[in-house]
Amino acid sequence: MKFQLAITLGLFSCLLSGAAFAEDVKVETVLRGLQNPSSVSFSPSGELTVCDSRGLVVMLKEGKPVNYVTGFDTEFWKSDDTGKKWYAVGPLSAIWVGDTLVVSDSGKGDGEETLLMFSAGGKASTGVATNAVGPTSDDAADKGEGNLTGLSATADGKQIFVAGQGFDGKSWVLSADPQTKKMQPLLSADDNGIATNSPMQTLVGPDNTLYVLYSGKGGAADGVIVQWDLATKKPVAQWKLDGVINPMGMAHIDGAKFAVVENNWALNSVNEGRVVTVDLGAEGKAEVAETGVKLHGPVACAFGPDNRLYVTQIGEKMDAAEGSVVAISGLK
Numbered sequence: 350m351k352f353q354l355a356i357t358l359g360l361f362s363c364l365l366s367g368a369a370f371a372e373d374v375k376v377e378t379v380l381r382g383l384q385n386p387s388s389v390s391f392s393p394s395g396e397l398t399v400c401d402s403r404g405l406v407v408m409l410k411e412g413k414p415v416n417y418v419t420g421f422d423t424e425f426w427k428s429d430d431t432g433k434k435w436y437a438v439g440p441l442s443a444i445w446v447g448d449t450l451v452v453s454d455s456g457k458g459d460g461e462e463t464l465l466m467f468s469a470g471g472k473a474s475t476g477v478a479t480n481a482v483g484p485t486s487d488d489a490a491d492k493g494e495g496n497l498t499g500l501s502a503t504a505d506g507k508q509i510f511v512a513g514q515g516f517d518g519k520s521w522v523l524s525a526d527p528q529t530k531k532m533q534p535l536l537s538a539d540d541n542g543i544a545t546n547s548p549m550q551t552l553v554g555p556d557n558t559l560y561v562l563y564s565g566k567g568g569a570a571d572g573v574i575v576q577w578d579l580a581t582k583k584p585v586a587q588w589k590l591d592g593v594i595n596p597m598g599m600a601h602i603d604g605a606k607f608a609v610v611e612n613n614w615a616l617n618s619v620n621e622g623r624v625v626t627v628d629l630g631a632e633g634k635a636e637v638a639e640t641g642v643k644l645h646g647p648v649a650c651a652f653g654p655d656n657r658l659y660v661t662q663i664g665e666k667m668d669a670a671e672g673s674v675v676a677i678s679g680l681k
Contacts, residue, residue: 373679374641379659380409383672386661387498388442388649395654398445399661399674402437404473406452420473422456427616436616437668440473441498442649446506446527452476453497459515460484460493464500464525464532479525479532482513491516494523494534499550499562502527510535510559512548520546522561522577536577538563541584545573550599550649552607558585560607562599567614572596574607574627574635588635590627598649600658602681605629608640608658610647619646619663624677642677656681 385402392398397409404421407414418440425434441455450467454476460483465476483493496514503509506527513521513534520539525532536559538546547564554560557579565571572595575587590596590609598610606628613620624642627635646663653659657676664671 375678376642377657377676377678378673379676380407380414380674381672382414382670383407383661383674384670385437385439385663385667386648386672386674387440388444388500389651389659389661389674390444391651391653392445392450393448397653397659397674398443398450400440400443400452401672402439402456402668404439404456406440406443406450408470415470417470418450418452418467418473418476419471421452421454422473424456424458435668438496441496442500442511444500444502444509446502446509449506449527451500451502451509451527453500453511454478455495455497457495458492459495462495462497464497464509464511466527466530477530479530482515482521482523482532482534484516485521485534486516486519488516488518491519494521497523499548501551501553501559503553510551510553512551512561514547517546520548520563522548522551522559535579536561536582538575543573543575543584543587545571549597552599552601560599562596562609564595564597564612564614567595567616570594574599574629586629586632588627588629588633590635590637593625593627593637594622598647598660600650600652602626602652608650608652608680609637610650610660612647619665619667621645622647622662624650624658624660626680640677640680644675652681 406418408417426436428434442453463478484491494513494515499512509525522536524535545563550562552560576585595614597612613622644662650660
């Protein structure tokens with residue numbers, strides 16, 4: 350599928366007055382024309398890389414968007430009695446591990462999704478795949494892991510982490526070895542007394558730990574950040590994000606401070622969400638601060654080489670080319 354992506358440049362003011370960062374924060378739209386965009390990351394040379402639900406990974410090269418990898422499968426989360434389908438999902442997450450682009454092939458069914466690895470652009474069919482992860486319980490509703498998202502990797506690139514969105518009764522964070530291409534369940538929220546479901550983003554932490562952002566129930570402010578010990582596979586600490594409805598993206602600022610994207614999830618429409626900062630501090634409840642930035646269905650975020658926070662947003666209408674990427678300065 351070929352299409353044009355229009356780039357719009359220009360600053361616009363923050364939409365929430367009186368926020369802690371309102372005077373310093375500036376927001377710039379750097380890419381428009383995306384459909385249900387999700388993950389954002391950067392190549393080793395600093396090129397913006399973003400996932401699009403039309404089965405694309407788009408790269409911004411010298412200020413112009415190009416379709417870097419095409420041909421990923423797309424599925425729809427819902428359909429009604431008339432057969433109408435909505436909320437298209439394609440590749441949900443992509444990160445660079447050295448010169449290799451790792452993409453979650455999330456447009457397939459649960460139990461069929463893999464991670465695909467690319468040494469160059471081209472077709473999705475040229476990617477080298479990991480195995481898929483099948484059911485991990487005896488429940489007939491458990492079809493295996495799907496809607497893989499929130500990729501991260503260790504600094505040496507020897508281990509990749511990804512959040513699974515398969516069976517709600519058994520929530521997993523998975524790990525993959527880029528050498529052997531083996532992917533397997535790693536961390537279970539349900540086995541460790543973590544009631545909040547839907548892991549959305551993984552971030553490698555200090556001292557062999559992993560931060561995982563859990564979104565919780567649609568429309569509810571029950572999201573948490575959990576820090577896991579990768580040696581014991583047990584939680585070290587967890588923090589509630591009071592007042593944050595369905596957080597989906599997270600990026601490290603410094604110390605115990607993170608930028609978090611509130612999606613404010615709704616299946617049939619796109620709600621207004623926001624970008625906040627959270628200071629984890631003592632275990633229990635994170636300190637949440639406003640940035641003044643409100644967006645339409647923000648999904649994922651990452652800091653770029655210029656220290657701006659890049660955020661994908663769906664736009665006012667899902668399944669339409671109304672999505673975009675904005676760059677936010679003043680947070681780091």
